[in-house]
Each structure stands twice: as structure tokens, then as C-alpha cells.
Amino acid sequence: MISLVAASLLLYGSKVQVLNTSGKAQLIVDGKPYVVKGAGGNQYLPLLAASGGNSIRTWGADNLEPLLDEAQKLGIKVTVGIWLGHKEHGFKWDDPAQVQAQFNKTKEFVERYKNHPAVLMWGLGNEMEGFDQGDDPNVWNAIEDLAHMVKKTDPNHPTMTVIAEIGGKKVPSVMQMCPSIDILGINSYGGVQSIYDRYTKQGGTKPYIITEYGPAGTWETAKTPWGRPIEPTSTEKEKSYFEAYQANVTKHPDLCLGAYAFVWGNKQEATATWYGMFLPDGTKTAAVDAMEKAWTGKDTKYPCPKITKLTVEGDAAVDPEDVVNASLVTSDPNGDPIKVRWSLTEDGGTIGLNGDKEDVPDVIEGSVTSSSSTGATIKMPKKPGMYRLFVVVRNAHSGAAVANVPLRVRGATPISLGGKAKLPLSIYTDAGAQLPFSPSGWMGNVGSMKLGFDSTVRPHSGKTCIKWDLSATNSWGAIAWQNPEGDWGDKPGGYDLTGAKKLVVWARGENGGEELSLALGIIKSDKKYFDTAIVDGGKRKLTTLWQKFEIPLTGKDLTRVKTGLVMTLNSGEKPATVYIDDISIEP
Numbered sequence: 062m063i064s065l066v067a068a069s070l071l072l073y074g075s076k077v078q079v080l081n082t083s084g085k086a087q088l089i090v091d092g093k094p095y096v097v098k099g100a101g102g103n104q105y106l107p108l109l110a111a112s113g114g115n116s117i118r119t120w121g122a123d124n125l126e127p128l129l130d131e132a133q134k135l136g137i138k139v140t141v142g143i144w145l146g147h148k149e150h151g152f153k154w155d156d157p158a159q160v161q162a163q164f165n166k167t168k169e170f171v172e173r174y175k176n177h178p179a180v181l182m183w184g185l186g187n188e189m190e191g192f193d194q195g196d197d198p199n200v201w202n203a204i205e206d207l208a209h210m211v212k213k214t215d216p217n218h219p220t221m222t223v224i225a226e227i228g229g230k231k232v233p234s235v236m237q238m239c240p241s242i243d244i245l246g247i248n249s250y251g252g253v254q255s256i257y258d259r260y261t262k263q264g265g266t267k268p269y270i271i272t273e274y275g276p277a278g279t280w281e282t283a284k285t286p287w288g289r290p291i292e293p294t295s296t297e298k299e300k301s302y303f304e305a306y307q308a309n310v311t312k313h314p315d316l317c318l319g320a321y322a323f324v325w326g327n328k329q330e331a332t333a334t335w336y337g338m339f340l341p342d343g344t345k346t347a348a349v350d351a352m353e354k355a356w357t358g359k360d361t362k363y364p365c366p367k368i369t370k371l372t373v374e375g376d377a378a379v380d381p382e383d384v385v386n387a388s389l390v391t392s393d394p395n396g397d398p399i400k401v402r403w404s405l406t407e408d409g410g411t412i413g414l415n416g417d418k419e420d421v422p423d424v425i426e427g428s429v430t431s432s433s434s435t436g437a438t439i440k441m442p443k444k445p446g447m448y449r450l451f452v453v454v455r456n457a458h459s460g461a462a463v464a465n466v467p468l469r470v471r472g473a474t475p476i477s478l479g480g481k482a483k484l485p486l487s488i489y490t491d492a493g494a495q496l497p498f499s500p501s502g503w504m505g506n507v508g509s510m511k512l513g514f515d516s517t518v519r520p521h522s523g524k525t526c527i528k529w530d531l532s533a534t535n536s537w538g539a540i541a542w543q544n545p546e547g548d549w550g551d552k553p554g555g556y557d558l559t560g561a562k563k564l565v566v567w568a569r570g571e572n573g574g575e576e577l578s579l580a581l582g583i584i585k586s587d588k589k590y591f592d593t594a595i596v597d598g599g600k601r602k603l604t605t606l607w608q609k610f611e612i613p614l615t616g617k618d619l620t621r622v623k624t625g626l627v628m629t630l631n632s633g634e635k636p637a638t639v640y641i642d643d644i645s646i647e648p
Contacts, residue, residue: 086268097319113356145186208241365460445472502541550588570603
């Protein structure tokens with residue numbers, strides 16, 4: 062016969078409480094004390110359970126049923142993350158319609174999953190407050206409304222919201238404005254060991270969970286002279302993971318309810334190995350060993366290899382086709398045989414914002430001319446630019462160590478991976494001027510469109526302006542200004558426009574009343590080389606006089622803009638003709 066407890070779980074899921082007794086916070090799951098021994102991600106869950114882990118967190122709640130079912134079979138609880146909007150992605154916390162739609166979606170998720178026995182708690186948002194002061198009352202009022210609704214909808218699971226570190230006014234804002242939040246989730250990397258002291262000094266009284274931790278972030282490490290972050294070895298990261306857990310969960314159980322290591326899987330972010338606790342093929346690194354020791358108090362039976370040192374002889378910046386010699390000191394703790402593989406990849410691509418999707422750099426085939434377990438010889442490419450030399454050391458027990466060193470080939474770096482542009486950047490001034498973006502991406506009723514660059518009819522400045530005709534009625538046409546010409550995200554290119562504040566376009570209509578829409582960026586992240594910012598400037602009604610239109614770019618990730626301008630023209634009962642001039646990206 063099924064027990065009363067089991068029957069209750071099937072009907073209502075687990076009952077999870079946050080109790081505070083004599084100043085000591087505690088998480089209680091079905092009547093028993095529970096410490097979160099977790100990781101972020103949804104891969105390799107059997108290994109997580111076998112290593113002593115008991116929980117995972119997600120960042121979104123779409124199509125979550127299979128993951129919840131798998132977790133339940135393995136005895137793993139899930140913090141169900143519900144993604145909330147970021148202003149960097151265009152979400153407006155002062156827009157009632159957007160906030161209400163987000164509220165409704167959150168309620169749908171809670172109602173859908175609340176009775177699943179694998180659910181541990183609700184994670185409302187991830188770093189949605191931004192990286193400044195974090196004191197926008199619109200954000201925290203909306204979080205409180207969500208948490209209040211969640212507690213009414215599901216009184217059996219706690220609420221948590223997740224912030225990026227604890228600088229600015231984030232902690233006081235949550236303490237004062239979000240009484241319905243039970244737990245504060247904190248993502249912290251280089252500063253994780255001091256979280257408890259800093260949190261309590263800022264007036265933090267709610268129990269907290271470290272919701273992301275691992276090696277120092279790209280923004281916290283030393284840089285090469287050419288600005289690329291220097292990644293710790295997997296052996297150095299092992300220490301970071303273990304000490305972060307000890308400094309919070311072990312040392313301060315009165316306030317810290319547990320921690321989620323980042324990331325239990327593999328993720329391209331800055332490099333292919335920076336945050337991933339596994340290699341792309343699923344091989345574990347020493348970060349997994351660190352967590353097994355933290356969770357169980359015991360060393361793993363088959364530890365990963367160690368890398369003591371990876372160095373290159375001489376200057377890491379070399380001339381085209383120069384030879385670089387690298388040296389490696391590595392070993393296996395059990396003395397097992399190891400295999401070593403070297404590779405050179407491109408570097409210098411976009412570092413995503415808020416963990417956004419990034420390009421996976423290409424491997425430069427044939428560059429490693431000789432290699433062994435103690436070193437390698439690399440012939441650098443002819444093309445100037447930034448590169449990264451990787452070494453992976455494997456043993457026979459599915460364990461690996463990984464390290465890399467940034468390299469550079471001197472010379473004028475071609476604009477291929479978001480090359481830095483000098484601002485202001487003129488997109489069009491007069492006919493005959495060199496164009497940084499080509500108006501090559503035609504869309505809509507292209508057969509009825511005509512574009513000329515040398516119109517002398519009342520230019521805004523100079524001798525010429527652009528004339529754009531759409532001869533079809535009740536139609537539309539659009540033109541994307543692209544770099545490289547004709548590319549929709551399959552080729553490298555574009556410009557790094559970091560520091561730009563606005564896109565400026567001057568425009569007028571032939572007759573007045575023409576509708577012109579303007580935007581920056583169009584290539585989405587499903588393509589390998591995408592626009593890191595897509596900014597909609599809205600639809601403008603033109604007059605016969607020149608008007609200045611500005612699209613604000615402050616706060617946008619402009620590290621690679623492949624589509625400097627997207628302009629869309631709509632015609633009504635009559636054909637439409639517009640004139641455009643003095644297009645520029647301005648600081």
C-alpha cells in the first residue's frame with residue numbers, strides 16, 4: 062500500500078518551508094532539514110546525484126516536465142527559475158502592459174508545476190535588476206507583486222529572487238520592498254568568499270543561497286596587453302569552487318541555505334571552458350571533484366588530471382606565421398596514463414551580456430606542428446588578430462584538465478570579430494564616400510524599390526542625399542545596411558561600437574505623410590555571427606522638411622554590430638518616396 066506521505070506528494074508535491082529559529086534560518090523539506098547541494102544546469106544529472114548533489118536550478122520554466130520527472134527519479138530537487146525581463150534586452154519595467162504579461166506568464170508556470178514533487182522553490186528572475194545601483198522601484202515593486210501572487214497560488218514552496226552580486230542598493234531594496242521574497246539568491250564569483258560579511262553589513266536579514274559561483278569572472282581577472290581576459294586553469298578553478306562552498310554553506314549555515322555551482326554542463330562564455338564544469342564532449346573537470354568533496358566530505362576515487370603550469374616562450378604577441386613554443390607541466394593524481402591534445406582557436410569575439418549566447422570560435426587546423434605531454438610547437442596564422450592556445454589533458458576515467466593562453470598576431474586586425482570602430486562613425490554623408498555598411502539586405506516588395514545615392518534634390522547637407530522610391534501602393538520594403546555585404550549572420554564582420562550613444566538619421570518625405578521605420582541590428586542569436594544589439598527605433602511620420610531622428614543606444618551591447626541600420630518604408634494609396642541623409646553612429 063502507498064504511504065500517506067507518498068500519496069500526499071503525488072497530489073500536492075513536496076512541502077518546503079523556510080524556518081527561522083533563534084536567529085538560525087533553515088530549509089525544511091517534508092519535515093526534514095535540507096541544505097542545497099546544487100548546481101546550475103540540466104546535464105549529467107546521474108553524476109550529480111552520485112557525487113552527493115541534491116538540487117539543480119534552471120533559468121527558465123518552458124517545457125520543464127521531462128527535467129522534473131528525471132530529477133524526481135534521481136532524488137534531485139529543482140529550483141524552478143522563471144525568466145524575467147532585462148532592460149538590456151528591451152524590457153521596460155515601467156510599461157504596465159509588459160509587466161502584466163510577465164505576471165500572467167509567471168502565474169501560468171506556477172500553476173502548471175506547483176504539484177510536481179521535484180519542485181523545491183521558485184526562482185523569480187536572474188540579474189533582472191542590472192549592474193548599476195539596482196534600486197529601480199519599478200523592478201522591486203513588480204518582484205514583490207510576483208512573489209505575493211506565487212505564495213497565494215502555491216503556499217507549499219518558498220520564493221527566491223536572484224541578483225548579480227550585492228553592490229549598490231540591491232540588498233536594502235529587497236529587504237525593504239519585497240517582504241514576500243523568502244530567500245535572496247546571489248550570483249557571485251571573485252567576491253563570493255566575502256558575501257556573508259558584506260551581506261550582513263548591508264542589512265541583509267533574509268536567508269540567502271549562492272545561486273551562481275565558480276572561477277573569477279572575465280571582469281575580475283588580469284588581462285593581456287591587448288585586452289583579453291586570462292583564464293584560470295581547471296586546477297586553479299577546483300580550489301575556487303571548493304572554497305566558495307566552504308566560505309558560505311559550511312561556515313555560515315545560520316543564514317546560507319546552500320549553493321548552486323555554475324555551470325553543471327558546458328557553455329561558451331568568453332571561452333569554451335571558462336565556466337563549464339564539463340568539456341563539450343561531457344568529460345568532467347576538477348570542478349566536479351571539488352563539489353563531490355564539498356558535498357560528501359570525501360575525495361573522489363578517480364580525480365581529474367592536474368595542470369601545474371602552461372607557458373609560452375618569449376612574447377605572446379608575435380609576427381604573422383611566427384613559431385610559438387609552449388611548455389606544459391601536468392600529472393594524474395593516481396599516476397594513471399594521460400593523453401594530451403593541443404589546439405589553436407580564434408579569440409577576441411564578443412563576450413556576451415548577461416550570459417547571452419556567444420559564438421564558438423573556430424579551430425585553426427594545422428597550426429600545431431608538433432606536440433607531446435610536455436609541450437607543443439605552433440605555427441601562428443598569417444592573418445593578424447587574437448588567438449588562444451588550448452591544451453586538454455585526459456585520463457582513462459573520464460576526467461580532464463584544461464588550460465589556455467591568449468596569443469596575438471601583430472598587424473592591422475581586419476574587421477572580422479567585432480573590430481573596434483572610431484566614433485563618430487559616418488554611415489552616409491555624400492555620394493562617393495566609403496560606406497562602412499552596405500545597403501545590400503533588401504526585403505519586402507523589392508521589385509518596386511529603387512535606391513539612389515546621388516540625389517541633388519534639397520540634400521540636408523553637402524551635395525547629395527539618398528533617394529528611396531517604393532512604387533507599389535499598399536506595400537512595404539526594407540533595406541538592411543550590412544557588414545559584410547549581403548551577409549545575414551553566416552560570416553564574421555561588423556563593428557564594435559561600444560561607447561556609442563545614438564544612431565542619427567535625417568529624413569524627409571516627397572509629399573509628407575510617408576511612414577519610415579528605423580532600427581539598428583536585425584540578425585538574431587540563432588545565427589553564428591549575430592548582432593549583439595537589436596534596437597527598434599519605431600515608426601516615424603515624415604514631413605516635406607528635414608527631420609532629425611535619433612535612436613538611443615545607451616546601455617546596449619554594441620560589441621558587434623553587423624547591421625548598422627535597418628530602414629522600412631510603407632506606402633499607402635500612393636507610391637512613397639523619401640530622402641535620407643547624414644546617417645551616423647555618435648558617441
